[in-house]
Amino acid sequence: MLTYNLRLAWKSVRRYPVLSALILLGIALGVGVSTTFITAYHVLARDPVPGKSESLYYVRMNSWGAADDPFLQTPPPIVTWRDAQELLKSRIPVHSTATFASRGTVFPADGARPLRQSLRLATADFFPMFAVPFRYGGPWSREADAKPETVAVIDSALNDRLFGGADSVGRTIRVEKAELRIVGVLAPWRPRVRAFGLFGSPLQAPESIFLPLALTGPMALQPNEGQMNWRTPAPGEDKLPYASRLMVNEILFLGFWAELPNPESVKAYKSFLDAYVTEQKKHGRFPHPLNNRLTSILDLMAELKVVPPQTKALAAISLLFLVVAALNLIGLFLGKFLARASTVGVRRALGASRWTIFVQHLVECELMGLAGGALGVLLSLAGLAVLNRVYGDGPAGVAFFQLDVPMVLAAVILSLLAGAIAGLYPAWRICAIPPARHLKSQ
Template identity: 35%
Template sequence: MLAYYLDMALRHCRRSKALTALVVVLMSVGVATCMITYAVFRATAADPIPWKSNQLFVPQIDSFGPAHNWKGEPPQLLSYTDAVALLHARQARRQVLIYGSKWTVLPGDAQHLPSSQEGDAVSHDFFAMFDAPFRYGGGWSVSDDDQRAAVVVISGALNQKLFGGVDSVGREINLDTHNYRIVGVLDDWNPSPRYFDVVSSYYPFSHPRQLYLPFSRAIDLQKAASGNFYCSTNTVDPDLPNWDSVLHSECAWIAAWVELPTRADVERYRDWLHNYAAEQQHVGRFAWPPNVRLSDVGQWLHVMKVVPKASELSLIVSVSFLLICLVNVVGLMLARFMRRAPEIGVRRALGASRGAIYRQFLTEAAAIGLAGGVLGLLLTALGMAGVGHVFEPEVAGMARLDASLLLLTVLAAVLTTLIAALYPTWRAAQVQPAWQLKSNG
């Protein structure tokens, strides 16, 4: 019977070519618009590290107080005092401190000009915690952190630029007139968003950092932060040298992460955070009750509103446009099916059940939806090629036209066409044979 219904659908499509073409075009345009914006939204809202996102947490400690924090929420970054206390307490499996800075790379030959590179000052657990892949070498050790060693991990792109892509581990690179020994070269690694540094890097979909140096080394060199640096009040002590005043202030500028593999670890660490804040209140540093937070990757990205508003808004607009297309298709389908009322009346008089009418017309709608899906694939591919004209290049570059999106496009076209055909099919199935035979007679 399916072959029969398909043959009937093809015959009727040929008879009403204009209506069929209009339905196909409407569905393909509506579905393609949705799929393009969905591809962008999916890329920006995807879990950046799904295999362990429920084990990585951002600790927050309120060092500003209720008079200066944002609606009772602690600062998103930590002061140096709290960050170092967290690092040295070692209450988690791994703990990482991060702050961004800029470094001048001085080439070893006259063929290259000095260049400014974005870098992150991080503690040694950074690479293991975030599963950073290495092409050559690896990260530095705990002792390198303790000794403020002049070591560095560079990106594959910088390694290609400076050393032609060969194994450069053990060689030296000059940063801000200081020589650093390269201990590792990262493979292609560009988490989008940069979830581990969404606060201090300003834009979470920015290009990857080219340099990673020991946090302790950057502090020792008094390397200023290039990211967010905010204070509740004028807490910088004028009686201290400038850098010491920054380190002793309540200004927030350091991102912190901890790795907690189990739920028990999470609860234990949350208790430790609360007790730490209570201790700071007890010694007189805080004049307010403990106010701490512990958020995993998904919660943190939600709090930080990482998904661009443009992608959210465009998805809402495109879904609304699809609904408008759907309403128009309902009208076209109703006109298309009700024109065949005499035919339906004859079939019912000859013994066809309402179920048979439902199957015939829904099969016809599915066939039209499939045609709309095929055209929608072409429009989606065309739209994906031009998505960079609507969204930021970093965001547009993340959207992919993969097999899952292609399949979803076809399924969406078929399903929406079937939904649009439900009411017209129901109306067609209600046709009374006697009325049609009487009117025809």
């Protein structure tokens, strides 16, 4: 019966080509527009570290100096070196890391012209915390952080460029003046929202070289993505190398993350932070009232509006667009079905039940829905390509917005839904009219 209904639907499409094309176009536009903007929303809003967002917490403490400035009542988004070192000692979190972005020059072994590369300094825990995928080797050890060892993890693009994509674990790479031993090479990795860089540029690609945080001083690396300083350097202090000032001064430049798997550990860590700040107050630091913040990734994304509000508005508007398109189709289907009411009358006279007629017409609507939806998915690819021209700042070949399986499924469901919304009433109308009326009007 289904094949028969499909054949009837096909005949009906052939019989009214212009009308059918309009219907197809309507569904395609509705599905195309909504899939495009829902995908844009989905790519930005989805969990950036699947399975971890519940347990990854961002740490903020108000270490601003005393000043009668309302701005300083809010804890800064980053922490100082010395506070990070103390927090890293806590064993309450399963993992914890302090991290910042820098830039450095890589000197290829063959003496070719150096490369300027983005660097990320972090502790060993960084890799498991943010589910960083490796192709060769793995993260450095916690011991490497402590010593520190001159080791590095590089991304696949740099590995391709320097080592032709071979397993380069154990080989060395010169960054600034340091010879670093490669312990791991990443698999191609492009999180659309980088959870660890939410305060910097959350949509940028990750850095290409990762090194132990403890190398900051020895390698004289400087923060590249934002630092804050409230204290005027003491006389002569500004003549010190900047990297040394980072270690001893109140300069804020590190993002601090803790992995806390359950409410008990969150509570314990909160009291640990409070105890730490209370202790520091005795030494004259943290003059502001106790105001420590532990924020989960998803809350932080909401706070920082990582998904631009306009993207949300567009997603909502595009869904309404689909509704208008579906309303439109009700009219077109209604016209199409009623135009051939007499043939339905004949069918009814020949023994088709109301239900049969209803199903026949609904099948036609869903067929149009799916065909239009397929066309709509193609349209949304074009739409996303346009969006990617602006957002496409990732490594070569990675489009920022991509359709994934959930989005294609969503498009299919949307088109079936559009077909159903548009088809139910017309199909009901045509099957509800008494057959005699159809026959008479012939």
